[in-house]
Amino acid sequence: MKKSELLRRMGKSKFFVIGAIIAVLVILTAFTSPLFVVHDPIQSNLRNRLIPPELFANGMSGFMLGTDALGQDIFTRLVIGCRISLLIAAAGVLIPACIGTALGAIAGYFGGAIDNVIMRICDIQLSIPTMVLAITVMAIFGNSVPNLLLVLAIVGWTSYTRVVRGSVMGIRNAEFIQASRVLGASNARILITQILPCVLTPLIILMSQQIGFVILTEANLSFLGMGVPLPQPSLGSMIADGREYIATAPWTVVVPGVALMIIVLAFNFLGDGVRDILDPKNKD
């Protein structure tokens, strides 16, 4: 698609624009956070427990969004937690995307027995409920960020495999591919230089749609006690930790809950927007 067409579509899609603006804002805030946060996100101070949000009463050095049950400033933990959640989301999308794309491309291109084996493995995994798999893997390997990424990778690769496989199967016998073969290009070369670029569109669409889902999965795992390990904050663990105070100090749950919702919403908007833009069937 031509660049000008791309830009036109980007501008026209309401979802893309809104999603992109919020997402960029969130990312910027999260990643510049070390520059402006005042409080220490992981040092507890029991004398400051559960202070209600002061908003701008004390400026940046006050407790703008209140403190949590350990006396830690929620605003600080929120932005640091966002950063961690976003990093995990990014890795949690990229890693399975790479694995899934590789497997899907191989399955779709070579077909036959290889395809069968890969699809059966896919089916086996899909037949095991996501959470059960996550809990079991965490039980085996322990609770840490690399293991969390492992769980997200295991849980996520199947969607990419299916999408890429479908895409590859559609074009593997196209004329330009056959031409390359005739010219003597190796399978590996064909896969990498010619097939992969063609699956990029559905891949990008899928990836942008998965970001929100990965963030929520991490939040759910935190609720079950298996998310980002202590004492690092993450949005999911903040909600999980605060749930006991939902009646008495609701800001401990509402603030991260709303933040989580906005972030996931932004990425979902973005994902939809990306799909609207890249979808060749969309004649808007």
Added chain:
Amino acid sequence: MQNFMRFMMKRFVSAVIVIFGVTIVAFALMRLAPGNPAALMLPDNATAEQIAAVEVKMGLDKPVVQQYIIYITDVLHGDLGTSIFFNRSCAELIFGRLPATGLLTFAAVFVSILVSFPMGIISGIKKGSAIDFGSMVFALLGMSMSQVWLGLLFILFFGVYLGVLPTQGYGSFRNLILPALTLGLPLAALVTRMLRSGMFEVLQEDYITATKARGIGNFEIYTKYALKNALLPTITIIGMQIGQLLAGAIIVEQVFGWPGLGSLTVKAIHMRDFPLIQSILLVSATLFVAINILVDIIYVVVDPRMSLN
């Protein structure tokens, strides 16, 4: 017909392979995890001999492969084993929980269909309108809320503040409402989107324009042509979700105290109750695979143009 039978045979064979694969994975994974179920049943100061004695009682002293063969043989005879911790037959425990899980699953699907079908179909037809925008916002919102948060908010609002619905438990219709909503609304969000894009895509097709030119009314077009085609991928998604839900909605079950398969599974994993976990995964994998085959059949029946490969 020949083609169809061959297709079904292929699906059946791959289903069996998948189910066996799941049992092997379940077996292997659980034994990789640290922790010994025999040790968990005894007090902290149990001696090695005591632990060994309990292992013999549980059949865990045999080599792993032999344990697997024993397990599979029993399954083929209809015996799903005995739970180490509950000391009851796994079948009794699992099928005892299935009604609760089944009920919640179908209630959630019912809620989601009730909410999503009207919204999805109408916004697919009137894309770009205010209704469409509203539906999309609802859908995206639904997909962005954590089940934990949604569930806790419902409990607080409807259960405690308004006092109109029970906050936990299982037994009457009213107990079902909040958990079903917590599960069903995010699912509705997903289905709305699928229907919307499905409807819209079909309505763009050339043959629709041709049909309109022939004078066929809008309503007939929407239902007979567009809906039928939009439903196909929707049914796939719903089928997959049903399959996953039947394995238990772990989070919702914990928040609402719903005695379904999910909480049983979590307990079994934490206690390293090997026979129970294996059998739960076997049953849920079978259900999942069965539902997928059902969905395939529906596909073929509804759209005979589908290739059977």
Added chain:
Amino acid sequence: MKKTTRQLLSWLAAAALGAGMLTGCGSKAADSTNAGTGSASSNTKAGGENVVTFSMSEDVYTWDTMGQPVVPFYSIQLLIYDMLVRTDHQGNYEPGLATEWSVSADGLDWTFQLREGVKFHNGEEFNADCVKATLERGAFDNTLNMNFLWSDIESVEAADPYTAIVHCKKPIGDMLNQLTYMPMLPAQALAEQGDDLFKSNPGTGPWKFVSWDPGNEIIFVRNDDYWDWGDQKSNVDKIVYKPISEDTTRVSSMRTGEFDFISNIPPDQVEVLSGSAGVVVDSQPGTTITWMALQSSDNKTFADKNARLALTHSIDRQLIVESILGSGSPSYWPVMKGVTGYDEASDGKYNQYDPELAKQLLADSSYNGEEIYFMAIDGKVPRTKEVLQAVMSMMTEAGFNVKLEIMEGATFVSKRSAGEYDLAFSNVFYNNGSPWRHMITHWLSDSCNTQLENPQITALLTQAKETIDLTEQDKLLKEAFTLMMEDGGRMCYFINLDTINAYSEKLSGVKTYNDTIVDLSRVMKN
């Protein structure tokens, strides 16, 4: 495909889907009709039936009375069973199924006179054979969880139908206490059914076991033939137990009236409940103590006594009690008031918060900044994550480098037995004022694999264990505990938890004890 085949298949598919929906709806319909009789979804008088529903956080897993105990089971067994001896949970004993008892001078033979005319729920008579069958099973079957408590029994003699003599290999100092949580089982049924006996759970108690739907509810009905109602016969027809793991849900259900009694109340919800109409909050100092095991094998940080003492002085227990828990009290001694071995004079002498001393001791020790691996399971103390993070912060201030990991039970148990930790957090409760379960499991055996041996402590405890006279036992335990506090290991005792329950104003006759056990057997509901 031919049209007829297509039609046939579409009917099949529709039928399958329909069947699926019907199963869902069918069970829904069935449950609605069952609601009145089986399930206790509504806690009001259904059809004139007076129902009491109580809830704690765990479900029962095994019904074997000598199996792995869970907290609710101690209370549940009071409903369906009787024991030989009863207690007020303050260390005083009363006749139960035994009307009187005596012990020989050498402490090796206990003679129990048994109550006549008591029947089990399955019709069997209670007699000396039942005592023999119950206790010998515990003593001889080493695959049972509670075997270690009874393995010093040599044999039980049924001298006559209502006299049982227990012959011990060594004196069992805690005998009477142990008997208070050892239900008497029907000998004949036990012999015939073995472990299957625990599917019907026939006891002699005031309530009969009806059914167990794992994870959902347990149902008991009143035993109108109970031998000991006296003039306190309950007006409640049915008791239902529901396990709810989510604390906020359990509390919410108490507020809506779905539950009549709950325990395990998170500290923050205590105020909420106190303000709720019709709810009584019952809080008392409890006998649950939280502690950390210290790994003291060679080259580990806590092999050095200075490091151990630095740890205990670095923790501000009082601040955690006041700010995070809102209840409980700091542990300055291995046991608290009301438990044998408690020394009022020493309370406040050890485990004092002294950050300067902690830093000094740590500097004096051989500690060089190595990472301290601190592991725990969720749930042993309210707000586990917060409390332990606070502890971690305090340790960091003293100069420790701490890595905290909260993990699931199976992994924790396996690592702790292997000694793969520096600090391992847990709790224990002392039932009926007796410290023996904990002392036997963790001091007379090193089940946390701490590798810290103190022969003096071991000798004192061994002697105390075989001392039947409680005053003597108390003296010996005090000596042992003093040595424990001065040594700083194997355990660092942390905080004593309060026992907090909440129940409806409509209830009376509820007995709550400081060791978290609840006796609902004589409950009345208006």
